Amino acid sequence: METALITQLSKTFEEAAYEQDGVEYWLARELQNLLGYSEWRNFLKTIEKAKESCKNTSENVSDHFVDVNKMVSIGSGAERKQEDIMLTRYACYLIAQNGDPKKEPIAFAQSYFAIQTRKQELLEERIRMMERLQAREKLAATETILSKTIFERGVDSKGFANIRSKGDSALFGGNNTGAMKRKLGITENRPLADFLPTITISAKQLATEITNFNVNKNDLRGETHISSEHEKNNSDIRELLGKSGIKPEELPAEEDIKKLERRVKLDSKTLPKSKLGPSGKTDDQKPTQQ
Structure with a gap:
């Protein structure tokens, strides 16, 4: 994978992150696009596999995959409710691990979230x-x-x-x-x-x-x-x-x-800095938990 693409993908994934109550998260429908999935139903299958992987690690699925609703525009000022999922860094890592590594965005995500998860572990330690x-x-x-x-x-x-x-x-x-x-x-x-x-x-x-x-x-x-x-x-x-x-x-x-x-x-000389979500995402854009 070329350096320019790695830099671009890294920037894209970081800008897609939100932060709420000190917890960094991604929205599944946005992650779907980042990972190159054209259809939501196909991406849901990967999410279900990731949930099974989460269970197998004795983690609580509900701690990492949170069902939410958000309002989306359907034109002419009208809106409708759309289901989505709030995903922790670890959930994103599991989704990437259950994706097709032949796709460059997924191959990148597998390494990106693995490193980010390790940073969190180091910070907690x-x-x-x-x-x-x-x-x-x-x-x-x-x-x-x-x-x-x-x-x-x-x-x-x-x-x-x-x-x-x-x-x-x-x-x-x-x-x-x-x-x-x-x-x-x-x-x-x-x-x-x-x-x-x-x-x-x-x-x-x-x-x-x-x-x-x-x-x-x-x-x-x-x-x-x-x-x-x-x-x-x-x-x-x-x-x-x-x-x-x-x-x-x-x-x-x-x-x-x-x-x-x-x-x-x-x-202290090498400790990774914690990262908050990007600016420009206002409170009214935050999804509501189901």
């Missing part, structure tokens, strides 16, 4: 990484505040380590900090939180935040009283997680947060 990094930073900040607060109330650094370990024991079903490190294969000189999933980091952070609040509110002093408070808060958070079937001690370790930080910095 990056968001998950950023959420974990932010949760870790928030926990570190909250623990620093607790350390300073309890130091002023007669607890030294060793006492703080004891308080945190007992809190971990309450959160992890009897496994203190050292036990969890051994369980997850973490070296003794590395913080446990650097290898925990986001949900567990956030749980630790919330328990510590509550401890900070109550230590000040109730003017708690000494390792014994503060430790009891911290254990209670972690037990409460564990109980809350348990209602959703989550046992923190059973969750596997995740990538070292230090490696994650380096990867995020490296990925």
